[in-house]
Amino acid sequence: xxxxxxxxxxxxxxxxxxxxxxxxxxxxxxxxxxxxxxxxxxxxxxxxxxxxxxxxxxxxxxxxxxxxxxxxxxxxxxxxxxxxxxxxxxxxxxxxxxxxxxxxxxxxxxxxxxxxxxxxxxxxxxxxxxxxxxxxxxxxxxxxxxxxxxxxxxxxxxxxxxxxxxxxxxxxxxxxxxxxxxxxxxxxxxxxxxxxxxxxxxxxxxxxxxxxxxxxxxxxxxxxxxxxxxxxxxxxxxxxxxxxxxxxxxxxxxxxxxxxxxxxxxxxxxxxxxxxxxxxxxxxxxxxxxxxxxxxxxxxxxxxxxxxxxxxxxxxxxxxxxxxx
Ligand code: GLA
Numbered sequence: 001x002x003x004x005x006x007x008x009x010x011x012x013x014x015x016x017x018x019x020x021x022x023x024x025x026x027x028x029x030x031x032x033x034x035x036x037x038x039x040x041x042x043x044x045x046x047x048x049x050x051x052x053x054x055x056x057x058x059x060x061x062x063x064x065x066x067x068x069x070x071x072x073x074x075x076x077x078x079x080x081x082x083x084x085x086x087x088x089x090x091x092x093x094x095x096x097x098x099x100x101x102x103x104x105x106x107x108x109x110x111x112x113x114x115x116x117x118x119x120x121x122x123x124x125x126x127x128x129x130x131x132x133x134x135x136x137x138x139x140x141x142x143x144x145x146x147x148x149x150x151x152x153x154x155x156x157x158x159x160x161x162x163x164x165x166x167x168x169x170x171x172x173x174x175x176x177x178x179x180x181x182x183x184x185x186x187x188x189x190x191x192x193x194x195x196x197x198x199x200x201x202x203x204x205x206x207x208x209x210x211x212x213x214x215x216x217x218x219x220x221x222x223x224x225x226x227x228x229x230x231x232x233x234x235x236x237x238x239x240x241x242x243x244x245x246x247x248x249x250x251x252x253x254x255x256x257x258x259x260x261x262x263x264x265x266x267x268x269x270x271x272x273x274x275x276x277x278x279x280x281x282x283x284x285x286x287x288x289x290x291x292x293x294x295x296x297x298x299x300x301x302x303x304x305x306x307x308x309x310x311x312x313x314x315x316x317x318x319x320x321x322x323x324x325x
């Protein structure tokens with residue numbers, strides 16, 4: 001089956017491109033301060049490329065829906081009660097739900113609506129045993145445009161106890177080119193999770209004060225002397241959980257979510273991968289705002305529970321609101 005391409009347009013001028021392959025956001029265009037449409041999300045030149053073996057090797061998951069468990073799970077698996085579930089893993093660590101996970105499945109287009117608040121609802125069934133996870137899951141990914149806001153909502157139900165942590169892995173560059181170096185970043189988090197050399201949380205919760213992770217006041221992103229962010233932040237009360245401002249386009253993005261954490265990821269580059277308009281980008285080309293539960297929560301009892309039981313509905317809501325400044 002070939003991946004489908006879908007475009008949603010909002011009356012205020014947002015253009016969103018999606019594919020059912022991985023329920024992936026492939027492009028998002030926003031009018032900048034001059035009214036010029038700016039491509040603010042990193043993607044590939046065409047939808048077929050997302051399915052290529054060459055692309056999968058890079059594991060960037062551009063704009064994809066990530067799960068069953070976003071981020072890293074350590075110890076080769078996790079326990080629910082007396083039962084240990086071994087996951088597919090490399091040296092004891094599983095990343096982003098393992099190989100051929102949700103980001104590489106053809107989701108169904110369940111529902112679609114045009115109009116003032118156009119949306120598409122993708123659905124997928126993930127069978128018990130998938131990469132080692134228990135429970136047959138019914139998954140839904142909804143993308144909706146509302147005025148200047150992109151809303152992404154993930155929901156899931158299960159027929160047996162399991163763990164779940166979904167997120168979207170869009171890489172933003174609000175100038176549509178160049179670098180994120182110098183962009184103004186705000187993160188509503190005074191604490192973050194310490195990670196080890198495998199990027200697995202150690203369990204220690206640290207204060208951002210006097211570290212390169214202090215974005216409690218709007219701060220210009222700078223990468224001098226460190227390799228960038230790949231950091232789980234613990235979110236605090238308050239509607240806006242993070243914001244990013246790029247001065248060339250004048251575009252500001254405000255991120256909200258109902259999730260307890262956000263992983264910020266700033267790759268140095270895309271390696272040999274040829275992304276769309278790759279010639280326009282420089283070092284530290286983009287930043288991900290991955291709204292989610294804490295990585296490795298199934299193995300760390302003091303982290304928020306990631307358990308999903310039959311009869312419950314998992315719900316992850318995130319929104320990206322755009323304004324011109
Ligand atoms: C997350 C991880 C990173 C990296 C990217 C791309 O952000 O934390 O270490 O693996 O996904 O897959």
